[in-house]
Amino acid sequence: MAEKRKRYLLSEDDIPRKWYNIQADMPNKPLPPLNPGTRRPMEAKDLYPVFACECCDQEMNQTDRWIEIPGEVREKYKYYRSTPLVRAYGLEEALGTPAHIYFKNESVSPMGSHKLNSAIPQAYYCKKEGVTNVTTETGAGQWGASLAYAASLFGLDAAVYQVKISYEQKPYRRSIMQTFGAQVTPSPSMSTRAGKDILTANPNCQGSLGTAISEAVELARTTPNCKYALGSVLNHVSLHQTVIGLEAEKQMEMAGEYPDMVIACFGGGSNFGGIAFPFMRHKIKGEEGKSHTRFIAAEPASCPKLTRGEFRYDFGDEAGYTPLLPMFTLGHKFAPANIHAGGLRYHGAGSIVSQLMKDGLMEAVDIPQLETFEAGCLFARAEGIIPAPESCHAIAATIREARRCKETGEEKVILFNLSGHGLIDMASYDKYLAGDLVNYELSDEALRKSLGKE
Amino acid sequence: MAEKRKRYLLSEDDIPRKWYNIQADMPNKPLPPLNPGTRRPMEAKDLYPVFACECCDQEMNQTDRWIEIPGEVREKYKYYRSTPLVRAYGLEEALGTPAHIYFKNESVSPMGSHKLNSAIPQAYYCKKEGVTNVTTETGAGQWGASLAYAASLFGLDAAVYQVKISYEQKPYRRSIMQTFGAQVTPSPSMSTRAGKDILTANPNCQGSLGTAISEAVELARTTPNCKYALGSVLNHVSLHQTVIGLEAEKQMEMAGEYPDMVIACFGGGSNFGGIAFPFMRHKIKGEEGKSHTRFIAAEPASCPKLTRGEFRYDFGDEAGYTPLLPMFTLGHKFAPANIHAGGLRYHGAGSIVSQLMKDGLMEAVDIPQLETFEAGCLFARAEGIIPAPESCHAIAATIREARRCKETGEEKVILFNLSGHGLIDMASYDKYLAGDLVNYELSDEALRKSLGKE
Numbered sequence: 001m002a003e004k005r006k007r008y009l010l011s012e013d014d015i016p017r018k019w020y021n022i023q024a025d026m027p028n029k030p031l032p033p034l035n036p037g038t039r040r041p042m043e044a045k046d047l048y049p050v051f052a053c054e055c056c057d058q059e060m061n062q063t064d065r066w067i068e069i070p071g072e073v074r075e076k077y078k079y080y081r082s083t084p085l086v087r088a089y090g091l092e093e094a095l096g097t098p099a100h101i102y103f104k105n106e107s108v109s110p111m112g113s114h115k116l117n118s119a120i121p122q123a124y125y126c127k128k129e130g131v132t133n134v135t136t137e138t139g140a141g142q143w144g145a146s147l148a149y150a151a152s153l154f155g156l157d158a159a160v161y162q163v164k165i166s167y168e169q170k171p172y173r174r175s176i177m178q179t180f181g182a183q184v185t186p187s188p189s190m191s192t193r194a195g196k197d198i199l200t201a202n203p204n205c206q207g208s209l210g211t212a213i214s215e216a217v218e219l220a221r222t223t224p225n226c227k228y229a230l231g232s233v234l235n236h237v238s239l240h241q242t243v244i245g246l247e248a249e250k251q252m253e254m255a256g257e258y259p260d261m262v263i264a265c266f267g268g269g270s271n272f273g274g275i276a277f278p279f280m281r282h283k284i285k286g287e288e289g290k291s292h293t294r295f296i297a298a299e300p301a302s303c304p305k306l307t308r309g310e311f312r313y314d315f316g317d318e319a320g321y322t323p324l325l326p327m328f329t330l331g332h333k334f335a336p337a338n339i340h341a342g343g344l345r346y347h348g349a350g351s352i353v354s355q356l357m358k359d360g361l362m363e364a365v366d367i368p369q370l371e372t373f374e375a376g377c378l379f380a381r382a383e384g385i386i387p388a389p390e391s392c393h394a395i396a397a398t399i400r401e402a403r404r405c406k407e408t409g410e411e412k413v414i415l416f417n418l419s420g421h422g423l424i425d426m427a428s429y430d431k432y433l434a435g436d437l438v439n440y441e442l443s444d445e446a447l448r449k450s451l452g453k454e
Numbered sequence: 455m456a457e458k459r460k461r462y463l464l465s466e467d468d469i470p471r472k473w474y475n476i477q478a479d480m481p482n483k484p485l486p487p488l489n490p491g492t493r494r495p496m497e498a499k500d501l502y503p504v505f506a507c508e509c510c511d512q513e514m515n516q517t518d519r520w521i522e523i524p525g526e527v528r529e530k531y532k533y534y535r536s537t538p539l540v541r542a543y544g545l546e547e548a549l550g551t552p553a554h555i556y557f558k559n560e561s562v563s564p565m566g567s568h569k570l571n572s573a574i575p576q577a578y579y580c581k582k583e584g585v586t587n588v589t590t591e592t593g594a595g596q597w598g599a600s601l602a603y604a605a606s607l608f609g610l611d612a613a614v615y616q617v618k619i620s621y622e623q624k625p626y627r628r629s630i631m632q633t634f635g636a637q638v639t640p641s642p643s644m645s646t647r648a649g650k651d652i653l654t655a656n657p658n659c660q661g662s663l664g665t666a667i668s669e670a671v672e673l674a675r676t677t678p679n680c681k682y683a684l685g686s687v688l689n690h691v692s693l694h695q696t697v698i699g700l701e702a703e704k705q706m707e708m709a710g711e712y713p714d715m716v717i718a719c720f721g722g723g724s725n726f727g728g729i730a731f732p733f734m735r736h737k738i739k740g741e742e743g744k745s746h747t748r749f750i751a752a753e754p755a756s757c758p759k760l761t762r763g764e765f766r767y768d769f770g771d772e773a774g775y776t777p778l779l780p781m782f783t784l785g786h787k788f789a790p791a792n793i794h795a796g797g798l799r800y801h802g803a804g805s806i807v808s809q810l811m812k813d814g815l816m817e818a819v820d821i822p823q824l825e826t827f828e829a830g831c832l833f834a835r836a837e838g839i840i841p842a843p844e845s846c847h848a849i850a851a852t853i854r855e856a857r858r859c860k861e862t863g864e865e866k867v868i869l870f871n872l873s874g875h876g877l878i879d880m881a882s883y884d885k886y887l888a889g890d891l892v893n894y895e896l897s898d899e900a901l902r903k904s905l906g907k908e
Contacts, residue, residue: 006532009463078460079544079838090533090607108562110838112877152835172626175880178887179834380633381606384533384564423566423877426629433632 004089008251010082016246017069019239021058022277022352024065025284028359030235030351032060033323034313042323050220050228051236052125058236067239070128073121076153077243080109080116085251090382092402099405100257101398103418104248104275107385111176113420114271115146115231118240122229123150133226135159135219137187137212139166140342141173142388142420143231148182159226161187161215164207166342172424187212194218194319209346210318210332217321232268232343233316233325233350241274244417249278252415259293259415261401265393266297266306266364267343269350275417280361295362297353298397300344300372302337302440305330306357306364310451314348327354331450337440339369340428341389347450367396368439373432375399376422388420389428458543462705464536470700471523473693475512476731476806478519479738482813484689484805486514487777488767496777504674504682505690506579512690521693524582527575530607531697534563534570539705544836546856553859554711555852557872558702558729561839565600565630567874568725569685572694573597573604576683581608587680589613589673591641591666593620594796595627596842596874597685602636613680615641615669618661620796626878641666648672648773663800664772664786671775686722686797687770687779687804695728698871703732706869713747713869715855719847720751720760720818721797723804729871734815749816751807752851754798754826756791756894759784760811760818764905768802781808785904791894793823794882795843801904821850822893827886829853830876842874843882 023029032041047056058067069077088101106114126134134156138144144160151158160182167174167186177184187207188195194214198205205211220228230237245262252258262279264272282290297306305328314329316322329348336345349357356362376392378399379385387395394416405412422429431437448454477483486495501510512521523531542555560568580588588610592598598614605612614636621628621640631638641661642649648668652659659665674682684691699716706712716733718726736744751760759782768783770776783802790799803811810816830846832853833839841849848870859866876883885891902908 003466004529005466006529007466012457012459012461075458075460079540086533110840149838153838171884172877172880175884175887176840176877179831179840179880179883181835377633381635384603384607386564386630386633423626423630424880426626426633426878429633430625430629433629 005255006087006089008085008254010247010250012078014250015074015077015081016243017074018066019069020242020246020278020281021061021065021067021239022281023062023235025281026352026355027284028355029062030355031326033325036315036320036322036324039324050217052122052131052227053129054125055122055236058239059234070121070124073124076120081243082247083108085248085255087255088383091379094378094382095399095402095406097402097406098409098411099402100411100413101402102252102255102413102415104244104415105418106244106271107418107421111142111146111149112423113142113146113388114241114244114274115143116150117243117274118231118237118270119146119150119229120153121240123147123154123156126227127154127156131156131225131227133157133159133223134229135216135226136229136231137161137209137216139163139209139345140170141166141177142343145173145176147229147231148177148180151182152180158182159219160184161189161212163187163209163212170424187215189215192218208318213317214319214321232270233348235350235352237270238273238277238350238352241270242277244271244274245276245278248275248415257413258290260412261294261296261414263296263298263394263397263414263416265344265390265419266299266349267346267390269353271417271419272297273350273353276362283361296397297362297364298393299364299366300339300341300393301366301368302339302442303330303345304366304442305347305349307366308447311354311358316348326351328357330447331452334450339440340425340437341372341393343390344393365397367393369437370439372396373429373437385418386422386429387418388422389425391419394419459709460541460543462539462708464701464704466532468704469528469531469535470697471528472520473523474696474700474732474735475515475519475521475693476735477516477689479735480806480809481738482809483516484809485780487779490769490774490776490778493778504671506576506585506681507583508579509576509690512693513688524575524578527578530574535697536701537562539702539709541709542837545833548832548836549853549856549860551856551860552863552865553856554865554867555856556706556709556867556869558698558869559839559872560698560725561872561875565596565603566877567596567600567842568695568698568728569597569600570604571697571728572685572691572724573600573683574607575694577601577604577608577610580681581610585610585679585681587611587613587677588683589670589680590683590685591615591663591670593617593663593799594624595620595631596797599627599630601683601685602631602634605636606634612636613673614638615643615666617641617663617666624878641669643669646672662772667771668773668775686724687802689804689806691724692727692731692804692806695724696731698725698728699730699732702729702869711867712744714866715748715750715868717750717752717848717851717868717870719798719844719873720753720803721800721844723807725871725873726751727804727807730816737815750851751816751818752847753818753820754793754795754847755820755822756793756896757784757799758820758896759801759803761820762896762901765808765812770802780805782811784901785906788904793894794879794891795826795847797844798847819851821847823891824893826850827883827891839872840876840883841872842876843879845873848873
């Protein structure tokens with residue numbers, strides 16, 4: 001039997017030493033965030049009271065193409081990086097496709113997803129500037145668990161506001177955070193003004209990401225030496241995630257191929273940007289043999305900000321406390337359906353991705369929930385890894401393209417990001433296998449209403 | 455900052471091509487299994503009706519030192535192997551020890567533990583001899599999930615009898631098995647004679663591994679083209695697991711060190727044998743610089759077969775249906791305490807390990823439950839990986855030795871096997887963090903009784 005190379009790994013020397021800042025190369029730079037009160041453009045220093053200062057500078061940096069990864073951060077990356085680039089022979093065979101399918105396996109991170117790539121530098125920068133406490137919000141808990149671990153690495157105290165319904169329904173991720181010493185509070189809580197107001201009005205409120213963000217930001221603002229950290233949407237988060245694509249680029253070289261398509265699921269844009277931006281720089285520059293690559297964001301049909309949303313300034317949270325960001329949005333009051341891909345239940349896209357979308361450098365597809373779980377089960381049986389419900393969107397989009405290749409006979413090279421595993425989401429698979437999941441339609445009328453058009 | 459190498463990985467070419475059969479090198483061979491009816495020694499062919507024939511031959515093979523890994527099995531190993539050898543700088547720092555601590559990270563297997571190393575060849579050999587169905591028992595579900603996945607890889611139908619109390623308490627692992635298409639039945643069930651008899655006598659019986667083994671073996675015996683697979687204890691299972699130690703040996707060479715101690719947790723012996731046997735061959739041969747290594751099995755204080763059991767012939771199951779095996783045992787009627795390391799709740803040790811223990815080539819320690827979880831939490835915070843409750847025993851034993859090094863100032867090299875992660879065992883951590891776990895004492899009186907001495 002001929003031996004086929006299955007996985008590609010880099011030596012520790014080849015783990016990236018710099019992140020790639022696509023802002024420097026964008027034909028049209030993202031528009032600036034606006035102060036919600038004055039509607040005037042904000043500068044990096046306006047964000048210093050909330051985020052680590054270094055992150056604020058990175059957020060606004062439109063000139064430096066490469067930003068050095070601090071040595072201490074790179075040392076912690078070594079605990080799980082490089083992650084494998086894997087040739088999905090099993091999936092190719094199951095589909096009978098001539099396409100060559102590769103995936104970047106971010107699920108091998110100790111916390112089970114790519115989120116750690118940004119949690120580590122955010123905690124590090126906080127530590128470096130003398131901050132002692134970090135706080136954030138989390139839904140299902142992937143981001144909260146990653147920040148809890150990163151905080152423990154650098155000796156910071158972490159306080160996580162977890163959406164109450166998830167706190168109760170997903171006790172495993174809460175336990176993970178607590179094992180790392182984080183203080184986890186179900187949101188809304190009585191510990192903040194924002195939480196108290198909501199609980200006074202509605203004592204049985206089950207919480208939302210929007211509320212949890214408000215609580216965490218309030219805690220950061222009112223606690224000495226405490227800063228807030230966000231797990232997606234913002235530019236500096238995508239920046240940190242480019243380690244994914246930079247590694248993948250070297251690994252694809254080892255495999256002797258270059259992707260015709262790069263696919264990732266899409267919530268706020270961090271795992272998509274992470275794998276896509278390093279490849280997209282060659283497209284922007286028009287490099288030979290590297291300009292044709294398609295970049296495909298796979299979003300839930302019930303939360304289709306890129307395929308059906310509008311490009312405009314909008315708030316990052318439901319209550320409207322955050323700066324106004326230029327984004328493809330479904331409206332900041334949009335209430336996503338109760339799909340199991342909790343990480344994709346967000347109304348808006350990050351500023352960079354929104355601009356790239358507007359400029360035609362990338363595209364998007366939206367996928368119904370049942371198709372994503374069908375894809376996830378097929379992938380699990382073929383490759384042995386149970387994917388996170390979020391990652392199932394990328395797999396479903398990949399399968400659509402691979403089936404197209406089967407029809408046309410084209411040997412296209414597809415690379416997708418496996419952003420996380422689903423071992424802590426088995427209750428969702430249970431429901432799918434029992435036939436208890438449904439697709440959610442988003443009517444034009446509901447969308448118009450959410451966008452404030454009636 | 456000086457760069458330190460954290461993880462060692464092998465290229466796919468360097469994944470082992472042969473398993474190491476320690477039986478060929480043992481100074482005293484293990485005694486043969488005995489027919490439970492006639493008490494006469496059994497041969498490989500006597501086991502053919504139950505296990506894959508190739509596995510039966512491997513079980514009894516006392517002459518061939520190296521046994522070739524079939525190409526198809528090696529291809530599937532590539533889906534997750536080599537697993538990383540990791541230098542535990544974080545743990546060393548947390549302990550302030552001069553010891554060099556390494557661990558082999560088997561938790562990165564898609565099913566989260568080392569069990570897949572034997573599930574793949576067992577399913578492969580079944581497929582190769584024309585078997586269409588495999589069956590097994592499982593407690594917490596690590597082994598059942600691995601066999602379910604391996605069966606799906608080779609197109610076999612899998613039926614898993616899961617101990618009823620685990621089936622209900624650990625729904626995630628049941629869902630994983632079902633995602634891979636396995637039929638999972640809570641045991642005792644009405645689908646077998648053995649199950650019916652038990653349920654008739656006690657309709658509320660919550661099941662045990664002993665009962666589930668009886669049901670699975672009965673199914674294999676009464677179903678055409680169906681064979682049974684076991685996840686530990688037997689010689690061929692340890693044989694398959696030697697990929698762990700063979701890889702680790704090459705990886706320790708890359709690190710420029712040789713272990714002074716090799717440590718693994720101990721249930722039936724498969725993960726212990728897997729990491730220990732390849733290193734032990736140098737000790738048996740008396741090779742220079744490699745004869746001093748200590749091999750330490752870490753078992754639960756409440757289930758101390760190696761430290762407090764007796765060496766004698768005993769049954770592998772509670773009911774006494776299996777062949778009699780020469781083993782260190784607590785008595786086959788021993789009822790282990792309800793510790794959270796489900797994989798270590800077994801009364802006996804495999805024949806090879808029992809003989810090695812008798813011959814002084816290895817040693818054992820037993821560790822109370824609370825110490826294991828304390829060690830697991832310390833490890834999680836230092837290395838970012840939440841260990842399985844079973845693996846916590848190896849970590850606790852490692853920490854004891856590393857603290858001894860701190861006292862003596864010795865720079866000893868310790869290698870332990872991280873047999874699995876604990877992401878699906880967070881309910882156990884929850885209980886530990888809440889102070890709801892206890893240590894279980896095993897009184898001399900209870901032990902004498904279990905060994906039939908009164």
